[in-house]
Amino acid sequence: MTTHLNKNWSIYLWYIIIIIGLIITVTPFWWGLAGSFKDNTTIFSEVNPFSLKALIPGHSLEAYIAIFENNFGRAIFNTLLVSILSVIGGVLINSLAGFAFAQFRFKGDNIIFGFVLLSFAVPADAIAIPLFKMIRQIGWFDSYYALIIPMLSNGIIIFLFRQFFLGIPKDLIDASRVDGLSWFGVYWKICMPLSKPVILGASLLLFVFQWESFLWPLIAAPSPELNLIQVALARFSTEFAVLWNQQFAASTIAGFLPLIFIYMFQKQFVSALTGVEQK
């Protein structure tokens, strides 16, 4: 009897903690979404004094129309362009490197591999300022090159491809070599078509990484016509500090696409990020 009661208590406690945690996690997101469909007077009046109406979405599209009149569409276009080019380039060069590490024993392979992994353990934001100096020296400052090319090679993705290619049966590769396929042919015609799950995971990582990047595009390409979405959002939040509904609307759009992708391919995304196969 006592144990039964104990067990119930632990379940209730579990639910209480989980629900409080959920409220903290979801409320900011939901409040922003709800507020993006309201006008500013309504947003302010529902908070002070506090009313639960603050969390019920409105039905005005005024804020969304206003942000597109302020050139937010350009930021979306830029971000899509930069993200897609980064996905294509990043998948290509990192899978090539992963193939080299998986298929060949060559002089210095372990050292180079350790070196690649180590260099990516340094957080990108730490080298952003020296990288900025360098980009300015080579004349890429304020260009699409600066936004895309330095972000292509990626140690995590090299690692993902290497691990996957290691799992491809050696016999299959030897047989294709005997049949006269070049090494590039083995990579392109045998290994890559087998790698769809890794390609998907790697593409998601690269896409989300570019879509969510802020510090680098802020300093490397500050012109408004080159603004990526997070930078445009931050600019909005300063320029239109009092127009909360527009900040909410811009945040909603900036947050929407990666969320959809991540939830659609949750398994592949988590596998790619953690390097652990999801059950």
Place this chain on the structure above:
Amino acid sequence: MSTIFFRRQWIVPYLFLAPALLGTIVFKLYPIFLGFWESLIYTSFGGGIEKRTFVWFENYQYLFDDPLFWQSVKITSILTVIINPLQISISLGLALLLMRRTRYIRIIRSLYLLPIGIALPIATIIWGLMLDPYQGLINGFLGIFSIPPQPFLVSENQALWSIMAIATWKGVAFWMLFLLAGLEDIPTQFYEAAQIDGANPFQKFRYITLPLLRRTILFVFVADTAANFVLMVPMIILTKGGPMQSTNVLVFEAYRSGFYYQDWGRSLSIITILTVITLIVIGLQLLFLGESRSERKI
């Protein structure tokens, strides 16, 4: 043709490697050295002409004599000592809670992982409005309990804590993902055996979960520390290091020295110091984790 090609086989792996390796060297490693080199140079703008002088370690000397720098060291230390244990204990606690097999657990987990999909600038902006002293949702909510409005980000005493709260909201979900994956990897037989032996939940945690999760926790700890060391998005968007320098962490001081005052020598001296500390932290990780990478499954 094919014989020539055959003789040159040794070059093949390097050709595959070349583009990614070039990218790594040029855009990840060279900037570290460039940063160090530029930290030894003083740039003056006499009469609109940029003049660069090699000054050895003078920039560092100025830095160490500057109380503003030591203020930043203090703020960074406070942030580091509090935010990392905070984020890791919350994410470990939540990951353990979310291992319970119950109905709706998939939906609950997905909701908890939501902040991963929300970029830090978005989280920062929304939380900035949540914490607004006059119209923010938090003060509105506190008003129900007759708690007077709090200043949060505009107060010298609360700004750093508010930023830690924002970063924790965003960070916990991310690090929990790794801990959940690690927990899922522990074979359930271990727990079943412990159950038969009559182990209580605390014993199970102490003698099964903790030892088997050790590597994951270490990885998360080091990666989290390295990430929070360069945390400056909330400062750039919300506080600009203020009020009264209370959120002026080292990395933001570096950003401000460079982009506000064009003092690149000072900026890159700070960056070099930060990079060295980060590399030491990562070195310690490699020392502790050692062979763990080969054990990780894909």
